[in-house]
Amino acid sequence: MYLVVGCPKCGAVRVAARGVKTTSCPTCGKRFKVDSAAVHFETDSPERARSAAALARAGDSIAIPDIVQRPAKPVKAASGMAAALAIAKWLSKDGIGFSEGAFLETAGEQGLKGAGAFFKKLRENAEIYEASCGRWLAVRRKA
Numbered sequence: 267m268y269l270v271v272g273c274p275k276c277g278a279v280r281v282a283a284r285g286v287k288t289t290s291c292p293t294c295g296k297r298f299k300v301d302s303a304a305v306h307f308e309t310d311s312p313e314r315a316r317s318a319a320a321l322a323r324a325g326d327s328i329a330i331p332d333i334v335q336r337p338a339k340p341v342k343a344a345s346g347m348a349a350a351l352a353i354a355k356w357l358s359k360d361g362i363g364f365s366e367g368a369f370l371e372t373a374g375e376q377g378l379k380g381a382g383a384f385f386k387k388l389r390e391n392a393e394i395y396e397a398s399c400g401r402w403l404a405v406r407r408k409a
């Protein structure tokens with residue numbers, strides 16, 4: 267679990283792994299206890315924590331709640347391409363996009379085998395597109 271915490275002295279945000287007792291502020295250098303700092307939110311993805319910290323630094327308070335309200339995991343019963351697509355859609359919900367690594371990691375958690383091949387197939391089938399360098403989003407289709 268990763269926490270995005272605010273420095274008690276200057277308010278600068280940083281990512282801290284849960285379980286780490288103290289960390290130092292990258293901006294003012296103050297050392298502080300993680301469990302007494304303001305937690306902006308938490309996630310089990312280090313990548314998402316970094317994205318979220320970047321948003322917080324940019325003062326983008328509107329985008330942050332979308333990350334906090336993490337949607338339910340894709341249905342485990344889905345298999346093959348259906349599961350791959352469900353995972354891609356799920357990872358796209360925060361609108362930031364996901365890396366191939368995040369897809370593989372989530373697919374692994376969901377028990378989807380051969381995730382690399384599915385990622386390639388999603389690209390070939392234009393189910394996902396590269397929204398920005400190395401970040402992918404599921405294509406929204408009309409129902």
Ligand SMILES: [Zn+2]
Pocket residue numbers: 273274275276277278291292293294295296
């Ligand atoms: Zn500070």
